[in-house]
Amino acid sequence: MPEEFSQDITNAFKDSYVFEFLNLPEPYNENDLQKGFIKQMKNFILELGRDFIFIDEEYRVQVGNSDFYIDLLFFHRGLQCLVAFELKAEKFKPDHLGQLNFYLEALDRNVKKPHENPSIGILLCKDKEDEVVEFALSRSLSPTLVSEYQTQLPDKKLLQQKLHELFENNGTT
Incomplete structure (x- = not known):
């Protein structure tokens, strides 16, 4: 994969x-998350x-007879590639990558057009531990990113407290 394309991938995603x-009620599952995204596609x-163009939900790929x-x-118009999102309503686990890499291989072999770049996978997890990710x-060859999401912003008072602590710590050092 060209280094320039790799840098473009990094810049295109958060x-x-x-x-x-x-507005998902707790607890929710992956199906609730997916339906929420479809209902709120514009947001x-x-x-x-x-540059994102929506293709489909529950996009079917066939490998063998399965x-x-x-x-x-x-x-993604700018990157000229397919972008597969795998949704997880739980903390990141390394085995999630195996499933996503399988999907990327299926897309690249059976769906991607010759002029397009390799497909990218985005694993959206409720939480992630950076070192585990x-x-x-580290050994993955596919362009894959792991991003975490929140379904609501932290409480305003908590944000104010953290901001106050940050200013206090910077003032004393």
Whole structure:
């Protein structure tokens, strides 16, 4: 993969997203999350950034005689590639990457057009531990990112307290 394309991928996606507009009640599952994104597609795309074109939900790819379903499939105009989103209503686990890499391989072999760049996978997890993600991605050859999301912003008082603590710590050092 060309280094320039790799840098473009990094610049096109965020490390963390806020999906407060979904208004999901706790607890929720991956199906609730997916339905929320479809219902709020405009807001979802605005949170992702420019150049995303929605292709389908539960996008079917066939490998051998088996059907598999990608939670959400987009095309990114700027990167000229398919972008598969796998949604997890739980903390990141390394085995999530195996499923996503399988989907990317199926897309690249059976769906991607010859002039398009390799497909990108985005694993949206409720939470992630950076060191675990780093280890899990260290041997991955596919362009894959792990982003966390929040379904609501932290409480205003908590944000004010953290901001106050930050200013106090910077003033004393």
